[in-house]
Amino acid sequence: MSTDLFARHRETLEQALRAIRTREYWSAYPEAPSGRIYGETANADGQAAFEARLNRPFPIDQPGTVGQAGAETSPYGMALGITYPQVDPAALLPAMQAAMPAWREAGPDVRAGVCLEILHRLNRRSFELAHAVMHTTGQGFVMAFQAGGPHAQDRGLEALAYAYEEMKRVPETALWTKPQGKAEPIAMAKTYHLVPRGVGLVIGCSTFPTWNSYPGLFASLVTGNAVVMKPHSGAILPAAITVEVAREVLAEAGFEPNLVALAAETVGEQRAAAELALRPEVKIIDFTGSSRFGDWLEENARQADVYTEKAGVNCIVIDSVADMKAVARNLAFTLSLYSGQMCTTAQNIFIPRDGIPAGEGRLTFDEVAGAIAGGVRKFLSDPERAAEVLGAIQCEATAERTDRAAELGEVVLAPEVREHPRFPAARMRSPAILRVDAREAPTYGRELFGPIAFLVATDSTAESIERVRATVREHGAITLAVYSTDDAVLAAAEALAMEVGVALSVNLTDGVFVNQSAAFSDYHATGANPAANACLTDSAFVAKRFRVVQSRRHV
Amino acid sequence: MSTDLFARHRETLEQALRAIRTREYWSAYPEAPSGRIYGETANADGQAAFEARLNRPFPIDQPGTVGQAGAETSPYGMALGITYPQVDPAALLPAMQAAMPAWREAGPDVRAGVCLEILHRLNRRSFELAHAVMHTTGQGFVMAFQAGGPHAQDRGLEALAYAYEEMKRVPETALWTKPQGKAEPIAMAKTYHLVPRGVGLVIGCSTFPTWNSYPGLFASLVTGNAVVMKPHSGAILPAAITVEVAREVLAEAGFEPNLVALAAETVGEQRAAAELALRPEVKIIDFTGSSRFGDWLEENARQADVYTEKAGVNCIVIDSVADMKAVARNLAFTLSLYSGQMCTTAQNIFIPRDGIPAGEGRLTFDEVAGAIAGGVRKFLSDPERAAEVLGAIQCEATAERTDRAAELGEVVLAPEVREHPRFPAARMRSPAILRVDAREAPTYGRELFGPIAFLVATDSTAESIERVRATVREHGAITLAVYSTDDAVLAAAEALAMEVGVALSVNLTDGVFVNQSAAFSDYHATGANPAANACLTDSAFVAKRFRVVQSRRHV
Structure with missing residues (x-):
């Protein structure tokens, strides 16, 4: 199953790899909310799926669940009435760590295949995600569909492609043969293991719960880490659907679903992100939100590499x-x-x-x-x-x-x-x-x-x-x-x-606007001014999410 | 001159790029201290050059010189009697910043050519460097030649190759043409600028003043940054020769020599590194030395990206x-x-x-x-x-x-x-x-x-x-x-x-030893345990030393 997924999505990956090389126009996931592309009933099905979520607990069967959290209200007026698992990090994170060795062992191709399947299924659920994004962020429906669905999926794929290429630059093995003049050369067989860092924490924002979270999610996951998503308390549902899809694909592919988990909390609590961020298991943090909390993370979560997108004045x-x-x-x-x-x-x-x-x-x-x-x-x-x-x-x-x-x-x-x-x-x-x-x-x-x-x-x-x-x-x-x-x-x-x-x-005057940032072409943020300490879409964003551990022996 | 250098050394760079892909055996600079390779008089010339340095000031004409520093004693017994410029960072660093725009503008190929010429000339001075390394670190002559000369040069070239490849992954321009159904596509011309971070600070150690410093020096320099070398007070001379060669090549190539500078201090002072490390102009720090100071840098030099190799227990x-x-x-x-x-x-x-x-x-x-x-x-x-x-x-x-x-x-x-x-x-x-x-x-x-x-x-x-x-x-x-x-x-x-x-x-039993780390094949340190927060030879070591700043306009 898991090697099948790589073969199934290989062409998409190869196109993405070409796109990040040229940065010319390319997109994997169609941005038009059209029945001709997504199926004639896709819109109605998506709306029905969204409505079926309302006023009940969102079921995610993950370890360390100690209660229910969440009280989202749509900016369009109605309370969503959904609750999500509230987690005890001390129970959840060790379970996520335990899932990592098999995931690491699977290697970059298998992991890429699983991640691409997750993106593919998220794409098929773009209408459901659109309603979820619309009624948490307040975006209009078409924008919620595009920015919350295909554009976010493209950004996730883009980060995945950078990370995949970075991993593939490390050979799996090498035969090192050093000449010794007229004597026999010295020969050693070397193995280069790609080793993940630990648990990645993705802290989402209230306005772009998928677009700003998918780069970190997929960059960390494809490089062998587990990922816990901590969405903004006002926009949990899009992250919960994402986690559900990821866990479903991971389980079908024979991996521990706990490689991806959700940490939700109720509006006004504002404790979970800081608590998770300081846990020793957490080695990577992707954050989008206020400068105050972003700066706090950079200053205090010293056990982790911290990637932040914060406030700015454009x-x-x-x-x-x-x-x-x-x-x-x-x-x-x-x-x-x-x-x-x-x-x-x-x-x-x-x-x-x-x-x-x-x-x-x-x-x-x-x-x-x-x-x-x-x-x-x-x-x-x-x-x-x-x-x-x-x-x-x-x-x-x-x-x-x-x-x-x-x-x-x-x-x-x-x-x-x-x-x-x-x-x-x-x-x-x-x-x-x-x-x-x-x-x-x-x-x-x-x-x-x-x-x-x-x-x-x-x-x-x-x-x-x-x-x-x-x-x-x-x-x-x-x-x-x-x-x-x-x-x-x-x-x-x-x-x-x-x-x-x-x-x-x-001199923008035609159909492109300064606030639009196109995946695979526009670099989003630079990491070179106080608005962000990283670009979401370059090598520097992915290269530290794994390490190389070598072994060598005489041949 | 500066484009000539790239052409002259292009084959070396291409071989290095192949080597980092395969991690098989390769070396650019011969490790044998042999007259047949380096010239029959190379040993005597190198020794004479070293001896001519003794008991006088080492001349480096750089801004912000406020005195003379240095009192190195050879572990083999004699005082070297050399002094070096002592600098005022507030005067030196702005001069280094002022040199950066033209260096940035020159682009990766020209910068790589200049850096490769620096490495080439350092290689030609390997005997002089060997004596300098021997009489500061205490290494035996052959080891000082190899580890201080060709092996250090190989490590510098290796980091340069990773950085060059990383820069080349960013296209210089793109034509972004987005289809609009039956309407005319939207077309934009995009330019992607590689922008350096600022001044790089390389803090050297007393035992491997070139080997451990060259990766940071060349990784920062080739990506467009200026670099100030702060050697250990006990092993200044190898760094001073390096700085001298770098400044000479930069000036010949038409660049401001202040892109590379030396900050020396006298044994026992231990202030200059900390003072430099907290300067706002310093955006990258490469450090080899004690865990105490390495941890301090990681904790306190928050305006910079800090790469450390510290103590460990092998x-x-x-x-x-x-x-x-x-x-x-x-x-x-x-x-x-x-x-x-x-x-x-x-x-x-x-x-x-x-x-x-x-x-x-x-x-x-x-x-x-x-x-x-x-x-x-x-x-x-x-x-x-x-x-x-x-x-x-x-x-x-x-x-x-x-x-x-x-x-x-x-x-x-x-x-x-x-x-x-x-x-x-x-x-x-x-x-x-x-x-x-x-x-x-x-x-x-x-x-x-x-x-x-x-x-x-x-x-x-x-x-x-x-x-x-x-x-x-x-x-x-x-x-x-x-x-x-x-x-x-x-x-x-x-x-x-x-x-x-x-x-x-x-099971090492033949002519390879656990303490040997071969450039282009062995990854040195991992960044995954407390002995080092980075590997000296991978993408993560280089990818953050520049940023991508784009511009776009309608076509």
């Missing part, structure tokens, strides 16, 4: 534009998508106070501000489109922050409480846009998570660039965008991006 | 042997070589107190002990050979520890103060071998650096294995050897090696 520099309408359309979508609750959404848009050159003729600051605000207003004027694009606000604190946003600057666009056409209790807000002066760095220079954007008036593009440099150096960022028709400014932006270690998007 | 398990004489001959060399001052030398030899099966018939514990002690005695009975193999003791503390070794257990072989045939003031000691009981773990379970070995009497091989497990888990190890004619015992040793993450040598 910036845009507008210097000059060929077509302000096109820019405004692009930014309207960027600022609206999932109500700004993406780690890649821009918060600060730096614009010279004296205005900018544009294809339409010179535009004043207010005209640029008006174009952006007008673009958002127009884009969200259709309630159906607004509901689908904005989705709902994941947590009350973000909604409250948005409601108070007018205090932060001169209001260019006031946030609105919106009503969802189908979920009247949904927690919906449209974006707030504020004008501030560049000197007000204490206001705009920190992350204000949610649909809050600043138009920052600067003396010049040179000042804009300096302000971005200072902001990103101190607070980090995952994305940076620049709009300019001046090659010198674009070169300065490119140099800035390298200096502060942030991905740059240049 | 073990041998003797279960059964085909030929005790052959085993004893092998161990005699292992225990004698460089007076046990290698990070790979065995300290604890576990033997069942009831004796072992042997090809010669059953041997009692005392017979095994006698064979080992007799082997050492016989091997060192020739004063010329003893002088060449033992070398001298690097520091007085190690000599004193050896002199007091008889207090540690029942003396099987008493250490002797030896006289060197050509250096009457040399600090020489022959190995001490003590018998202890397995229960005396507080005595043998810590590193006692130098020529001190324990024969540990256990109830059984099963207990031997348990004792090794406990020792390595707590104190770490870089090597483990087992002697057994029983496949079940060999399998248990292999499982133990994987569990505690230590390289295993099986």
Whole structure:
């Protein structure tokens, strides 16, 4: 069974290996929530599967279960009523360790085959996952399907491919034959074992419970480690489905299902992640969430390698534009998508106070501000489109922050409480846009998570660039965008991006947005500024998840 | 000039890339200190070059020089009388940072060419380096030539090859073309910049000032970082020559020589490494030395990635042997070589107190002990050979520890103060071998650096294995050897090696010794036990030394 899986998915793996070499467009899992691809009944089946989960315990038969936890509420209004196993790490983790020797012994090909089958089955359950992601994160359905399903699966596969390639660079054996002049050469047979580190802990976030967790999950698992998933207390269900699928495939392939486990807790408890993170069995931690807890993990979980994606302050520099309408359309979508609750959404848009050159003729600051605000207003004027694009606000604190946003600057666009056409209790807000002066760095220079954007008036593009440099150096960022028709400014932006270690998007006006990060092509985060200590998709993310232990003997 | 260098050394790099893929025997730099290879006058020239260094300042024209430091004394008896620039990090490090943009911009091929030329010139100066290493570390001349010259150069090239391959896995550009059904595809041009981390700090040890430092030096340099070498105050000269060669090649290739700099200090000061390690400019630290300072670096230099090789307690398990004489001959060399001052030398030899099966018939514990002690005695009975193999003791503390070794257990072989045939003031000691009981773990379970070995009497091989497990888990190890004619015992040793993450040598009796680690084939350290948090020769050692920063724009 387990070698069959490798053969079955080998072509997918080989394509993924080619894709990470070229970083050209490729995707393993179709992003369209289409019955023609996923089956005519897939949507209805997925919704039914989701609904069948509600108001009952989610069954995962894992060791160390000491109770039930979980009290998720959909940002669209209803309580999910699902509970999950609450675990005693002192009982669970040793059981996970005990499962590892056979998993290590199986080798990279068998492990890759099992992981690819897990991804394949997750893909087949993308509609169920979409509903689960939608009703925990607040994402609109199509986004929940794409980001929570195929895009997350692609990111998992991408990390798997990097890890597989890294393992395959270590030969299994070598015959070492050292010449000795005219004497017989010395010959030794050497064996190189790939040895896992221990239990990997994946700590998820409330907004992207699968997309941000799958790279760590699959990178750790394929390299021979066990993985315990500790989802955010507000978004457990997508992780629980993932764990269920993984355990099912592992068991069918003849492995101990305890190689993957779930550690859930109820909203407001906030103890389980820290407790797990300090356990001696835990040797790898993947974390997405607040800078406060991410920094705490880096500082305190010293027995583990810690990979963090934390808060950042993403910036845009507008210097000059060929077509302000096109820019405004692009930014309207960027600022609206999932109500700004993406780690890649821009918060600060730096614009010279004296205005900018544009294809339409010179535009004043207010005209640029008006174009952006007008673009958002127009884009969200259709309630159906607004509901689908904005989705709902994941947590009350973000909604409250948005409601108070007018205090932060001169209001260019006031946030609105919106009503969802189908979920009247949904927690919906449209974006707030504020004008501030560049000197007000204490206001705009920190992350204000949610649909809050600043138009920052600067003396010049040179000042804009300096302000971005200072902001990103101190607070980090995952994305940076620049709009300019001046090659010198674009070169300065490119140099800035390298200096502060942030991905740059240049003059986005068509169907690509600064907050989109495409698997197999876009490197997500860099590890080179305070927003993240790792990139989710490179060799450095995977290379330390196993070690090489050799033995040698005379031949 | 700089692209020429890549072309000139390309074949060497390609062979190195093949070697790290197969881990079969390969070496770039001939290990024989032979006039036929290095030129008939190479030895005399090297000695003259070394002697010309003595009793004067070593000239390195680098920024931030605030005085002179250094007071090295040869373990063979004479003061070297050389001083080196003492630096102000606040002046030196910004100058090194300023040199990095052009170095980054040059790209991996040009940087690799320059680094390969540095290695090539170091190789041509192997005789001079041999004298420098001999008269700082105390190694015998041939060992100083090999370990300090070609073997160190091979290790540098090996790390360079891993880093080069890792960089080359990132494409420079990609055309990302995403299909849009019947509409025009979305096309974006992406550029992937390799960005260095900052200044690398290489903190050397007193016993292998080049071998243990070159992997970090070349891994950091080729990935675009600047590197400051902080050698041990007792072994500055080999690092200073290295820095001199690197600066010379960098300048000739049109780069700022300050990409490589030296930070020296006088014996007993012990401030410079800690001061440098906490500087914000320093983003990578490679350290070889004590566990105390290595742990301190890991704990405190939080702005940097820290790679450490620290103390360990290497073990041998003797279960059964085909030929005790052959085993004893092998161990005699292992225990004698460089007076046990290698990070790979065995300290604890576990033997069942009831004796072992042997090809010669059953041997009692005392017979095994006698064979080992007799082997050492016989091997060192020739004063010329003893002088060449033992070398001298690097520091007085190690000599004193050896002199007091008889207090540690029942003396099987008493250490002797030896006289060197050509250096009457040399600090020489022959190995001490003590018998202890397995229960005396507080005595043998810590590193006692130098020529001190324990024969540990256990109830059984099963207990031997348990004792090794406990020792390595707590104190770490870089090597483990087992002697057994029983496949079940060999399998248990292999499982133990994987569990505690230590390289295993099986039944070494011919011309390979547990303390030898061959570049391009043996992985040095694992990063999986307390003796080292990294392997010196794998992807994990290099992958984080640069980051990928992308930019993208519509086509």
